Amino acid sequence: MKNVRILKSQAGFSLVELxxxxxxIGILASLAIPSIGxxxxxxxxxxxxxxxxxxxxxxxxxxxxxxxxxxxxxxxGYSPEGSLRYNVGFSAAGFQAGPANGYTAPxxxxxxxxxxxxxxxxxxxxxxxxMLNGATNAAPPAVPANVAGLGAxxxxxxxxxxxxxxxxxxxxxxxxxxxxxxxxNILNSQSGIL
Numbered sequence: 001m002k003n004v005r006i007l008k009s010q011a012g013f014s015l016v017e018l019x020x021x022x023x024x025i026g027i028l029a030s031l032a033i034p035s036i037g038x039x040x041x042x043x044x045x046x047x048x049x050x051x052x053x054x055x056x057x058x059x060x061x062x063x064x065x066x067x068x069x070x071x072x073x074x075x076x077g078y079s080p081e082g083s084l085r086y087n088v089g090f091s092a093a094g095f096q097a098g099p100a101n102g103y104t105a106p107x108x109x110x111x112x113x114x115x116x117x118x119x120x121x122x123x124x125x126x127x128x129x130x131m132l133n134g135a136t137n138a139a140p141p142a143v144p145a146n147v148a149g150l151g152a153x154x155x156x157x158x159x160x161x162x163x164x165x166x167x168x169x170x171x172x173x174x175x176x177x178x179x180x181x182x183x184x185n186i187l188n189s190q191s192g193i194l
Contacts, residue, residue: 134167
């Protein structure tokens with residue numbers, strides 16, 4: 001007679017093996033979650049760049065025709081679509097082109113809109129547009145009065161500085177502020193990403 005060995009296969013994992021795997025996954029998740037928030041905030045910043053680039057294009061097109069910049073969104077044809085996260089515009093009413101520049105507002109264009117942001121300041125919406133609450137679930141902040149490195153956020157007949165502001169990260173993160181000027185210098189004057 002031959003000795004026959006019967007091997008019993010043990011299926012599954014032991015409790016210790018499962019706990020080790022769960023612990024490893026927990027450690028990896030605790031390392032990755034803060035990075036995900038930063039990546040999301042950086043992705044949200046692309047809206048500021050896009051909106052400011054659109055504001056720049058509108059201002060330049062208006063300047064090409066009337067040799068002056070204008071702080072009224074209806075006059076320059078700046079009208080963003082969709083829900084905005086960033087409050088975009090100027091910190092104060094600036095230069096307004098008129099007959100001396102050869103400009104008269106077309107019928108049906110609300111050329112009088114001259115606010116401290118396309119949708120208004122601090123969540124008080126003056127135009128019919130939708131603003132998203134920031135990462136702290138608060139209304140968007142006001143457009144900054146001064147863009148560090150570019151100057152006052154306002155228009156004159158020959159220059160302009162547009163700005164955008166939003167809360168892109170929660171907690172104690174500062175307001176994310178961007179600016180663009182008539183030379184197409186765009187910069188992040190105050191980073192809202194910790």
